[in-house]
Amino acid sequence: DTGVSQNPRHKITKRGQNVTFRCDPISEHNRLYWYRQTLGQGPEFLTYFQNEAQLEKSRLLSDRFSAERPKGSFSTLEIQRTEQGDSAMYLCASRLLVSSYNEQFFGPGTRLTVL
Amino acid sequence: KNEVEQSPQNLTAQEGEFITINCSYSVGISALHWLQQHPGGGIVSLFMLSSGKKKHGRLIATINIQEKHSSLHITASHPRDSAVYICAVGGSNYKLTFGKGTLLTVNP
Numbered sequence: 001d002t003g004v005s006q007n008p009r010h011k012i013t014k015r016g017q018n019v020t021f022r023c024d025p026i027s028e029h030n031r032l033y034w035y036r037q038t039l040g041q042g043p044e045f046l047t048y049f050q051n052e053a054q055l056e057k058s059r060l061l062s063d064r065f066s067a068e069r070p071k072g073s074f075s076t077l078e079i080q081r082t083e084q085g086d087s088a089m090y091l092c093a094s095r096l097l098v099s100s101y102n103e104q105f106f107g108p109g110t111r112l113t114v115l
Numbered sequence: 116k117n118e119v120e121q122s123p124q125n126l127t128a129q130e131g132e133f134i135t136i137n138c139s140y141s142v143g144i145s146a147l148h149w150l151q152q153h154p155g156g157g158i159v160s161l162f163m164l165s166s167g168k169k170k171h172g173r174l175i176a177t178i179n180i181q182e183k184h185s186s187l188h189i190t191a192s193h194p195r196d197s198a199v200y201i202c203a204v205g206g207s208n209y210k211l212t213f214g215k216g217t218l219l220t221v222n223p
Contacts, residue, residue, distance in 0.1 A: 002159070031209065033210060033211070035211070035213075040215070041215055041216075042119075042201055042203070042213030042214050042215045042216050043158075043201075043203075043211070043213045044213070045210045045211065045212065048208070048210055055208070056208065056210065091158065093158075093211075095209065103148065103160045103163040104148070104160065104205075104209070104211065105160065106150075106157070106158035106159070106160070107157075108155075108157045109157065109158075
């Protein structure tokens, strides 16, 4: 247990439905990252927050995706009108922006299956 | 060409063997990470390197910044080391770019 939690751990949904995932980082960590990992591939960057500000979004994050971190603590990632291509593991990581030597701590991931 | 290349993609070893996984990258970095991922998805950070060499137990990680290359070594491998090992590099904002991973299977 790294201290980063994600819920739910698994989500099965039908194409066209909306889904929302939650990430709770380590409490004092001010940087929070979302990554997506498809089968057999390494994770890919989606977006990241410093406190409540979303500082960067990947081109992978289409208009159907939105992420928030309203109070600079937990974050949510919502996918609207899901498509089969959205099936993946969604990973969250957090780190403390104090020095350049602080590593990222990963959550267990949310595995999404779109039928 | 991917920004982070790992080799080999798959590696099978016998218990006790010395294992090396390689990572090459093509971008400027602030740090390189070696991560371990077990079936089920959870990722654990093994090392974060910006220069030189680090050792933790049976694991050793090295990086050559000039050559943009890193290696992860496992001495006296054990079946519990079986996992996917992922190399990732971070830039100034520390968002990570990942390799595809190396699937290691250590047989008893």
